[in-house]
Amino acid sequence: MKAEEIGTITIIGAGDMGHGIAEICALAGMQVNLYDVQQEFVSRGVRRIQQSLEKQVSKQKLTATEMVGTMNRIHPFTVLQEALAHTDLMIEAAPEILDLKLRIFEAADVHAPRHAILASNTSNMSITQMGAATQRADKVVGIHFFNPVMLMLLVEIIRGENTAEATMQICYGLIQRLKNFRGAMVPVRVEKDTPGFIYNRLGAPIGLYMAELYERGLVDPEAVDACVRSFGAPMGPYEIMDFTGLDVNLHGNEYFSRTLSPEFTPRTWMKKLVAAGQLGKKSGKGIFDWPQGARPTIDLSKADPHFDVMDIICLQVNEGTKLLESGVTSQAAEIDKAVVNGGGGAFGPFALAKAMGWHNVAARCEDIANRLGIQWFMPTATLKKGEIHIE
Numbered sequence: 399m400k401a402e403e404i405g406t407i408t409i410i411g412a413g414d415m416g417h418g419i420a421e422i423c424a425l426a427g428m429q430v431n432l433y434d435v436q437q438e439f440v441s442r443g444v445r446r447i448q449q450s451l452e453k454q455v456s457k458q459k460l461t462a463t464e465m466v467g468t469m470n471r472i473h474p475f476t477v478l479q480e481a482l483a484h485t486d487l488m489i490e491a492a493p494e495i496l497d498l499k500l501r502i503f504e505a506a507d508v509h510a511p512r513h514a515i516l517a518s519n520t521s522n523m524s525i526t527q528m529g530a531a532t533q534r535a536d537k538v539v540g541i542h543f544f545n546p547v548m549l550m551l552l553v554e555i556i557r558g559e560n561t562a563e564a565t566m567q568i569c570y571g572l573i574q575r576l577k578n579f580r581g582a583m584v585p586v587r588v589e590k591d592t593p594g595f596i597y598n599r600l601g602a603p604i605g606l607y608m609a610e611l612y613e614r615g616l617v618d619p620e621a622v623d624a625c626v627r628s629f630g631a632p633m634g635p636y637e638i639m640d641f642t643g644l645d646v647n648l649h650g651n652e653y654f655s656r657t658l659s660p661e662f663t664p665r666t667w668m669k670k671l672v673a674a675g676q677l678g679k680k681s682g683k684g685i686f687d688w689p690q691g692a693r694p695t696i697d698l699s700k701a702d703p704h705f706d707v708m709d710i711i712c713l714q715v716n717e718g719t720k721l722l723e724s725g726v727t728s729q730a731a732e733i734d735k736a737v738v739n740g741g742g743g744a745f746g747p748f749a750l751a752k753a754m755g756w757h758n759v760a761a762r763c764e765d766i767a768n769r770l771g772i773q774w775f776m777p778t779a780t781l782k783k784g785e786i787h788i789e
């Protein structure tokens with residue numbers, strides 16, 4: 399099968415991610431089978447797609463005919479067997495529970511045609527394990543979209559231990575066929591099934607660093623966010639934690655503490671806020687107040703003069719070199735591409751830190767590691783030797 403021969407896609411789960419993936423695929427002209435466990439969940443997904451397209455029509459970015467054509471390509475299902483019967487590709491976007499995903503892959507292997515590729519939109523979980531739940535591990539792959547699908551350009555294509563190169567190429571080609579409301583989607587290959595893949599992995603040391611500084615009372619979140627925003631970032635790191643949900647951050651830290659290092663164990667302040675139901679935007683209060691869901695007020699005049707944004711860039715570069723060392727990707731530029739298109743900054747960490755000189759970046763990481771007693775921040779051999787190639 400070639401990427402352009404994919405005519406029918408089945409999306410499993412019509413929630414936040416599933417409905418967005420269905421929308422972008424239907425816009426690109428594919429037939430989309432949208433499956434969820436209950437009729438009301440599928441209907442809600444279909445309604446969200448309709449509302450999103452109507453907004454585009456009202457902004458004159460889409461014609462009414464295009465909207466009707468797109469909606470006609472979306473077919474709701476609540477019987478898995480029927481949703482998969484004539485599909486070329488499944489993208490699973492069910493909740494992030496491994497057992498649930500394994501059961502879906504087992505069933506999909508039985509019901510989907512032999513040629514079909516089975517993909518997961520998991521944020522973290524093992525593609526290799528999902529492949530092992532099937533008799534076609536060569537056709538099992540990660541296709542990781544970001545939230546919201548219609549605005550974020552990055553899509554990570556993740557190779558499990560037994561994923562065939564042909565499967566990687568078909569999925570890469572498929573993503574190149576897709577466009578969201580901002581532009582053409584940007585696929586990035588992830589050659590190894592590793593915790594956090596590329597984008598979320600580069601966020602891991604930032605989360606750890608910010609959590610530790612707050613735990614020790616070394617920073618005022620508002621002052622740090624004001625400082626980061628003074629460099630043009632739309633949100634500071636603490637507001638991002640609230641925005642994503644402190645519960646989601648807590649689970650992410652727990653996952654990294656199991657898979658990367660116990661140093662990621664969630665900090666007390668975060669556990670306390672989550673236990674008190676202060677989850678951030680979704681509950682109206684987290685690190686900051688979110689009155690009626692509106693963004694918190696950050697007084698930009700309070701920017702912390704001692705907080706150095708380059709600290710977090712250096713930690714990201716160091717994390718990126720771990721991915722280079724373990725063969726998750728061979729190109730620093732691919733890591734920058736993932737960070738730029740998954741987030742929204744103009745440059746990735748390697749491009750930003752290059753002018754500092756890699757030995758200075760390594761020295762900065764070592765200093766942070768020693769200051770906070772966190773080994774994870776120690777510079778890698780690659781960074782110390784400066785074995786990084788970037789234009």
Ligand SMILES: NC(=O)c1ccc[n+]([C@@H]2O[C@H](COP(=O)([O-])OP(=O)(O)OC[C@H]3O[C@@H](n4cnc5c(N)ncnc54)[C@H](O)[C@@H]3O)[C@@H](O)[C@H]2O)c1
Binds near residue numbers: 415433491493544
């Ligand atoms: N939300 C994000 O920011 C984000 C970003 C990237 C990846 N992801 C990943 O995408 C996946 C889906 O996340 P989401 O945020 O869309 O979740 P969600 O809770 O919004 O949607 C999940 C959907 O799956 C349905 N579902 C439950 N059990 C099912 C089953 N047995 N079979 C099929 N569908 C079932 C639910 O009814 C729901 O509609 C997860 O793996 C998540 O880690 C999420």
